[in-house]
Amino acid sequence: MGGEPITMVAGARRWTARATSVPGIEAELSRIWSAAARESHEAHLSARARALALGDPHLAGRLDVAGDVGVRMRTSVLTLVAVAPRPETSERALDAINTLATRHPSRALVLSPGDPGGPSWIDAGISAQCRIAGRSGAETCTEQIVVRTGGEIEQHLAGLVQPLLIHDLPVVLWWLDDPPIGRHRFGDLLAICDRLLVDSGSFGDDGGAHLAGLAEVYAAGRPVVHDIGWMRLTLWRELLAGLFEHPLLAPELPAARTLRIDVLRTPSSRRSCRPRARCASTSCARATRCA
Amino acid sequence: MLGYARRPYTDETYRAEMAVAVADHSRLPIEPALWADFAAGIHYQQGDFTTPEAYRALADRLDRIDAARGTRGNRLFYLATPPSAYGPIVENLGRAGLDREQRRGGWARIVIEKPFGHDLESGRALNREVLRVFRESQVYRIDHYLGKETVRNILVFRFGNGIFEPVWNRRYIDHVQITVAEDLGMEGRGSFYEEAGATRDILQNHMLQLLSLVAMEPPIAFEADALRDEKLRVLRSVDPDWTAERVRRDVVRGQYGSGWVGGVHVAGYRDEPEVAADSETDTFVALRLEVQNWRWADVPFYLRTGKRLPKRTTEIAVQFKRPPLMLFRESTSDPEPNLLALRIQPDEGILLRFAAKVPELGLDVRSVNMDFTYGSSFSTEAPEAYETLILDAMLGDASLFTRADEVEAAWGIVSPIEELAAGATPGEELRVHPYEAGTWGPEAADRLIERDGRRWRRL
Numbered sequence: 001m002g003g004e005p006i007t008m009v010a011g012a013r014r015w016t017a018r019a020t021s022v023p024g025i026e027a028e029l030s031r032i033w034s035a036a037a038r039e040s041h042e043a044h045l046s047a048r049a050r051a052l053a054l055g056d057p058h059l060a061g062r063l064d065v066a067g068d069v070g071v072r073m074r075t076s077v078l079t080l081v082a083v084a085p086r087p088e089t090s091e092r093a094l095d096a097i098n099t100l101a102t103r104h105p106s107r108a109l110v111l112s113p114g115d116p117g118g119p120s121w122i123d124a125g126i127s128a129q130c131r132i133a134g135r136s137g138a139e140t141c142t143e144q145i146v147v148r149t150g151g152e153i154e155q156h157l158a159g160l161v162q163p164l165l166i167h168d169l170p171v172v173l174w175w176l177d178d179p180p181i182g183r184h185r186f187g188d189l190l191a192i193c194d195r196l197l198v199d200s201g202s203f204g205d206d207g208g209a210h211l212a213g214l215a216e217v218y219a220a221g222r223p224v225v226h227d228i229g230w231m232r233l234t235l236w237r238e239l240l241a242g243l244f245e246h247p248l249l250a251p252e253l254p255a256a257r258t259l260r261i262d263v264l265r266t267p268s269s270r271r272s273c274r275p276r277a278r279c280a281s282t283s284c285a286r287a288t289r290c291a
Numbered sequence: 292m293l294g295y296a297r298r299p300y301t302d303e304t305y306r307a308e309m310a311v312a313v314a315d316h317s318r319l320p321i322e323p324a325l326w327a328d329f330a331a332g333i334h335y336q337q338g339d340f341t342t343p344e345a346y347r348a349l350a351d352r353l354d355r356i357d358a359a360r361g362t363r364g365n366r367l368f369y370l371a372t373p374p375s376a377y378g379p380i381v382e383n384l385g386r387a388g389l390d391r392e393q394r395r396g397g398w399a400r401i402v403i404e405k406p407f408g409h410d411l412e413s414g415r416a417l418n419r420e421v422l423r424v425f426r427e428s429q430v431y432r433i434d435h436y437l438g439k440e441t442v443r444n445i446l447v448f449r450f451g452n453g454i455f456e457p458v459w460n461r462r463y464i465d466h467v468q469i470t471v472a473e474d475l476g477m478e479g480r481g482s483f484y485e486e487a488g489a490t491r492d493i494l495q496n497h498m499l500q501l502l503s504l505v506a507m508e509p510p511i512a513f514e515a516d517a518l519r520d521e522k523l524r525v526l527r528s529v530d531p532d533w534t535a536e537r538v539r540r541d542v543v544r545g546q547y548g549s550g551w552v553g554g555v556h557v558a559g560y561r562d563e564p565e566v567a568a569d570s571e572t573d574t575f576v577a578l579r580l581e582v583q584n585w586r587w588a589d590v591p592f593y594l595r596t597g598k599r600l601p602k603r604t605t606e607i608a609v610q611f612k613r614p615p616l617m618l619f620r621e622s623t624s625d626p627e628p629n630l631l632a633l634r635i636q637p638d639e640g641i642l643l644r645f646a647a648k649v650p651e652l653g654l655d656v657r658s659v660n661m662d663f664t665y666g667s668s669f670s671t672e673a674p675e676a677y678e679t680l681i682l683d684a685m686l687g688d689a690s691l692f693t694r695a696d697e698v699e700a701a702w703g704i705v706s707p708i709e710e711l712a713a714g715a716t717p718g719e720e721l722r723v724h725p726y727e728a729g730t731w732g733p734e735a736a737d738r739l740i741e742r743d744g745r746r747w748r749r750l
Contacts, residue, residue, distance in 0.1 A: 167632070
């Protein structure tokens with residue numbers, strides 16, 4: 001079970017804990033949320049107690065019983081499972097998750113499997129945070145569980161993840177490195193998620209093979225595949241499509257079979273690129289990879 | 292409190308052992324002053340289960356305790372013994388006159404733990420044995436599941452709210468799924484489990500009790516017999532005429548092999564201690580039942596329970612029918628039909644799923660959840676099921692205890708399945724299907740529900 005007690009970070013409604021097993025993680029999460037409930041209940045009572053029952057323990061006791069329940073609804077809208085074996089990718093995942101926290105509150109599991117040859121172990125850092133959303137004033141709460149593992153567990157991540165999924169919410173699997181398509185451990189995780197998120201823009205040597213593998217996953221219909229690389233090219237795609245809106249080019253479109261795009265590297269930045277057609281420099285800078 | 296067993300304790304050594312046990316297992320820390328006071332009321336009497344003289348000594352001891360502590364002859368006998376000892380104990384309690392309720396108002400009650408027999412015949416025999424000595428109103432058959440806060444809440448949810456009852460029937464409900472999933476394996480209970488199996492251990496009692504609570508008619512009063520009358524009627528509405536063909540179609544029994552659960556490698560059932568290498572015991576059972584009455588005719592109830600499943604979870608999911616006409620054809624996704632899930636453990640709560648418009652141009656409809664969680668909404672900790680039930684037994688409230696006729700009706704549903712399975716030849720559908728630990732049971736269980744065009748919920 002978890003070693004350290006829950007600590008609440010001052011100034012924010014944030015709680016952290018550690019655990020070394022999956023049941024331990026579950027236990028810590030439930031401890032965190034009952035601590036949160038106690039806190040809001042006490043805050044609620046003290047305000048009323050000051051007004052009504054100061055110095056009257058009998059009345060205060062009655063208030064405790066009659067006090068309204070601060071009903072809490074789950075605000076998470078998804079469970080995000082990020083698999084990031086390298087420390088730098090796991091940092092990147094956490095940054096992105098934090099940025100998205102208010103707009104897409106979630107339970108985020110960041111899995112960092114390491115040292116497959118050694119003995120099996122689990123070390124999890126758990127944190128939960130509640131924020132008041134800007135305009136509506138409603139409170140949203142998120143959970144982050146960073147799980148580092150060692151040993152053979154790497155091959156059985158689906159079993160580790162399943163007890164930690166929030167029931168009835170979509171599960172998004174974010175694979176930060178090249179997806180090991182066709183591997184047992186990947187297939188098991190795919191089977192329990194609704195969406196797969198990859199970034200073809202960061203695929204290693206054989207990006208084409210990965211894309212072909214993903215096309216098969218896509219054709220199977222489940223899970224739905226989202227490619228950050230493809231989303232990143234949205235501006236390019238819109239730009240190219242826009243060319244054919246011109247009255248002179250539009251009639252050519254039905255006959256077009258292939259489209260060649262030549263790319264020029266500018267001396268100022270090795271990563272930016274632009275097609276020979278007109279191009280706004282800002283949109284070029286956003287595309288990091290060109291075909 | 293008086294402990295009665297063969298072991299040679301004294302009051303003092305027994306108290307010392309109790310103090311350690313309470314310190315280890317209580318959900319609240321011990322307060323020394325309170326414990327000292329409480330411990331003065333703990334006693335021990337050494338005795339055999341089968342020797343009549345020992346029970347007469349027990350009766351004398353109880354009288355002395357009555358006199359010393361003013362307990363007025365109120366006695367609650369709790370049989371924390373193997374079921375095989377129930378018969379002799381009850382008989383001897385009767386011989387020693389300990390079943391009798393006294394003139395001055397002292398009551399005598401007996402609590403027995405499941406299993407209440409291992410099939411219909413032995414269940415009936417046990418009831419006969421107990422009822423030869425005690426009256427039914429003195430007997431408290433404990434099923435700790437019924438003491439759980441959220442199980443009791445099913446009754447409050449159904450009958451404390453006005454808006455759900457009108458839709459709680461075949462007109463609006465498509466089907467109901469009840470899941471009792473455990474991630475644990477045998478944990479040293481192999482020899483017990485070899486005799487029991489999932490069907491006897493969980494289905495016969497916990498699951499059929501949950502089914503009764505969900506499907507019952509409103510009782511005329513929130514009172515033990517009124518509640519149990521209605522629960523019994525549900526069990527009696529389940530068609531008990533199992534043929535081999537019907538069992539093959541509507542029941543799937545499974546047994547786990549080795550696998551990974553929660554990041555830990557676990558052994559298969561046949562490799563567990565005290566389990567036969569060719570065991571045919573079911574560690575998983577899924578089945579389709581119908582409650583044949585006016586409220587539920589043609590609404591299937593899908594039940595599944597098993598060990599070494601991916602997670603520990605118990606829930607009842609009520610799946611409502613689709614709207615008669617889907618007006619929002621432009622929507623990119625068909626919203627799921629309404630769902631009401633009563634989650635019993637862990638993460639106790641109630642979830643309602645309904646369709647909502649996605650806030651943007653156009654009219655896209657998507658399913659959203661309203662998910663109420665107990666743990667984070669009530670700051671008071673729920674008592675343990677046994678705390679609730681033992682208090683109820685002391686207060687004489689038998690609402691959450693199982694009556695003899697309920698036990699027999701439940702065996703009436705379960706026994707024929709067990710008999711047909713036991714008589715099946717190797718390789719037949721009725722035998723146990725293997726499944727990998729850490730999965731949701733054998734594939735045959737998926738086919739059982741997919742045949743009706745439905746799916747098990749992902750939990």
